[in-house]
Amino acid sequence: MVDRDKIQEIVNEINKVIDDAIAYAESSPYPDPAEVQEGVYA
Amino acid sequence: MGAIVQTRKSTKDIAELKDQDLIRMYYYLKLTRQFEDRLRVLYRQGRFPGSVYLSTGQEAIPVGCGFALEPRDAVAPSHRDLALHFIRGLTPREILAQYMGKKTGPTRGKDGNIHFGNMKTNTLGFISSMAAGMPVALGAALAFKMRGEDRVAAVFFGDGAASTGTAHESLNFAAVFRLPVIFVCNNNQYAYSVPVEKQMAIRDIAERAKGYGFPGVVVDGNDVLAVYRACREAVGRARGGGGPTLLECKTMRMSGHGEHDSAFYVPSEKFAEWKRRDPVDRFER
Ligand SMILES: Cc1ncc(C[n+]2csc(CCOP(=O)(O)OP(=O)(O)O)c2C)c(N)n1
Numbered sequence: 170m171v172d173r174d175k176i177q178e179i180v181n182e183i184n185k186v187i188d189d190a191i192a193y194a195e196s197s198p199y200p201d202p203a204e205v206q207e208g209v210y211a
Numbered sequence: 212m213g214a215i216v217q218t219r220k221s222t223k224d225i226a227e228l229k230d231q232d233l234i235r236m237y238y239y240l241k242l243t244r245q246f247e248d249r250l251r252v253l254y255r256q257g258r259f260p261g262s263v264y265l266s267t268g269q270e271a272i273p274v275g276c277g278f279a280l281e282p283r284d285a286v287a288p289s290h291r292d293l294a295l296h297f298i299r300g301l302t303p304r305e306i307l308a309q310y311m312g313k314k315t316g317p318t319r320g321k322d323g324n325i326h327f328g329n330m331k332t333n334t335l336g337f338i339s340s341m342a343a344g345m346p347v348a349l350g351a352a353l354a355f356k357m358r359g360e361d362r363v364a365a366v367f368f369g370d371g372a373a374s375t376g377t378a379h380e381s382l383n384f385a386a387v388f389r390l391p392v393i394f395v396c397n398n399n400q401y402a403y404s405v406p407v408e409k410q411m412a413i414r415d416i417a418e419r420a421k422g423y424g425f426p427g428v429v430v431d432g433n434d435v436l437a438v439y440r441a442c443r444e445a446v447g448r449a450r451g452g453g454g455p456t457l458l459e460c461k462t463m464r465m466s467g468h469g470e471h472d473s474a475f476y477v478p479s480e481k482f483a484e485w486k487r488r489d490p491v492d493r494f495e496r
Contacts, residue, residue, distance in 0.1 A: 186242070193308070199313060
């Protein structure tokens with residue numbers, strides 16, 4: 170069904186997705202302290 | 212009579228899975244493994260605060276069950292079910308943002324690591340107190356039943372959580388009300404540093420189901436197709452009004468409880484033995 174090349178392709182694709190996720194998360198903002206009580210019910 | 216032990220004899224009895232589905236299963240096994248390997252490195256580099264709990268070696272359980280359930284079903288994942296979040300549509304971007312405490316994560320920076328849910332994907336939030344997700348999943352299952360909805364709930368927990376009073380009450384409640392729920396126990400041999408033989412005096416947790424009055428099934432938790440098949444059967448039973456199932460997936464936690472824990476108390480031969488049964492390698496073969 171899948172050969173070594175296809176597996177390598179999947180591994181490479183996932184590595185790219187993860188690199189992108191790290192860059193995205195690191196450049197994302199922290200929440201505004203003013204929002205600290207939003208969604209807190211107790 | 213003990214629990215039913217289920218093994219996968221061939222892929223013929225899961226003929227509904229097409230090649231494309233099998234490749235997607237493989238993708239999620241690999242995505243979870245590679246993502247968590249990277250998480251471990253980021254943690255050691257101090258690139259996010261707090262702690263990290265990995266599912267390395269156990270990925271076949273959330274992947275197999277994730278494919279056996281429908282998106283409309285409710286899931287209550289444990290801290291070792293990252294793959295379930297991926298399968299239900301959360302992205303690696305969102306999950307890393309969660310670890311880094313950023314506004315773009317599912318809790319919008321209010322919590323770190325794996326303590327989150329997502330109502331858009333019918334994923335109940337993970338509660339840190341062991342087994343506390345069970346009554347919440349029962350609430351969802353009870354609501355589905357009362358409203359006559361064709362939906363089931365699945366709750367995931369460990370062998371340690373199975374020893375709590377909450378687990379007993381939940382299993383009994385589900386049985387009495389014949390709720391459409393699947394109890395998925397990942398028996399990964401350790402609850403923090405407590406080995407399973409010091410956790411219970413029986414061999415299979417699934418055996419307990421008989422005492423509540425519903426089926427208990429033992430499955431090889433490192434065989435994604437066996438997990439899929441067993442969960443599919445349990446889901447079918449729940450949808451058909453047959454009530455709950457306790458699915459015990461035998462596996463091994465291949466790291467410490469969290470990345471702060473070296474797992475010095477696990478004999479190295481045990482790791483070596485389970486490494487040979489690695490769920491990702493096995494599926495690749
Ligand atoms: C009621 C309760 N007691 C103790 C703890 C501390 N604690 C967190 S995880 C854990 C071990 C859990 O083991 P298990 O249920 O087997 O799950 P695993 O981590 O092995 O997947 C413990 C004792 C807790 N969170 N909740």
